[in-house]
Amino acid sequence: MRATLEAYLTRHPQEQEALAGLAAALDDDADPTSRSTLPGHITCGAVVIDRDRRVLHVGHRTSGGKLLAPGGHTEAGDRTLLTVALRKVQEETGIRPEELCMTPQFLSAPIDIDVHDIDPNTAKGEPAHQHYDFRFAFYLAAEQPPPLALQDEEVSEARWLPYADVRSPTLCAKLLLAEGDGLDGQPEPVGASALIHDGHGQYLLHLRDQRDDIAAPGAFSLLGGGREEGDTCLAQTLRRELAEEVPGIAPAELTPYAVAQATGAGGLTAPIQIFAGRWDGDPDAIDLREGVLLRWFTPEVLDRLRLSPDTHELIHRHAAQHPPTSPPGEPVRSHRGEAPEGTELHIVGVHLYLQNDHGRILLGLRHPDSTFAPNTWHFLAGHCEREAAITCLVREAKEEAGLLIDPGDVELVHLVHLVNSPGAPPRIQLVFRARSWSGTPKVLEPDRCVEWRWWAPKDLPTETVPYTRLAIDGVLVGCPYSQMGWE
Structure with missing residues (x-):
């Protein structure tokens, strides 16, 4: 929630003062989503937009019929603020999550965070307090609004109002502003997947983890993921996802092939742009960062296979349109292009060595669910896509922590030649020092890093990635090279 607020204030810095109470609530030990937390707590609303750029409002009986966006308090079992909004819109209007989809402009970020005063309720023993209302925008997945089933004990009526007539002044202003950026009620792909084939009639599939908090757990699927803030296009989204999930798989060409419907966060319908690309490598040689196998x-x-009907249909359609290039019965071969025989492909990683005026080094604490080094401190890092290493470093610093670095202020200070385990692909880990930068580290990818902290070199935490510690030791003594895992 803190990361969500910080990202929101980056877009709307003029609201810093208005949201100071929310920031204080997030810093307090009390649960900011509990309705018993005073003087204010978090609520969530759903801004449902139809094809005519109208927003669904409901008359809440508790407010005397005042027209508001569907929404309300959190409950035990709500996993995210976005799922709170989805639950409330279904409870109050009957619109199910699968009848909605994310907007490309806001994705899972709130379009508006509003602060409003709540009168005391003597019947419930509640004093006057404030609601910090996180409002999430959704499009209708279908052309026409579905029939509404209003929650009679809570809701007296429902109306669709144009942007200019939206009752909340802050939300109205945000909608009118976003309309100029294409917030038009027309669903667009909000994610990208790769239909990867080898040209010989085979297709690459990814077995997903058996986890309740992801879509299609335990099923085979295409590689890919959702668009994130900072992705300039869906092709970049896919390249980033491939670099994060399966570094080493980088089809030379990715061509838009189709748009499919998937199930996204909270059960939302998620239009996905499918790109087709050719790659004929060995899946077992890939360092799989997410999922079970390729x-x-x-x-x-x-x-x-356990496979979605859409993926099944896509593969069969593509196979019919693109017959194998090798004669029937010819075995599928994996080759390495022009690389000399015996050459082993290496994965290239880039790492940011940032030292402040007090001599402390910036490290990030990786998410506890991270496939690589969970609950462990590590450099700000990433994998090279089809880009120069310093370009990758500058991009990762901005995407992960909001740091702006001039490529001319970067120097290579260490290289670690690493193999994690027998049979794993070898890695070249490049460590670059930025002599200057602008910005304060922020958690912008909370699913990967949950905290940034400056550490004194002599007091590095015990839970530090081993090669990170090795590289820091090398930089401090002026040693440009080290290796690990080869002995």
């Missing part, structure tokens, strides 16, 4: 499959065996 495998090649021919269309004939798909019926034996």
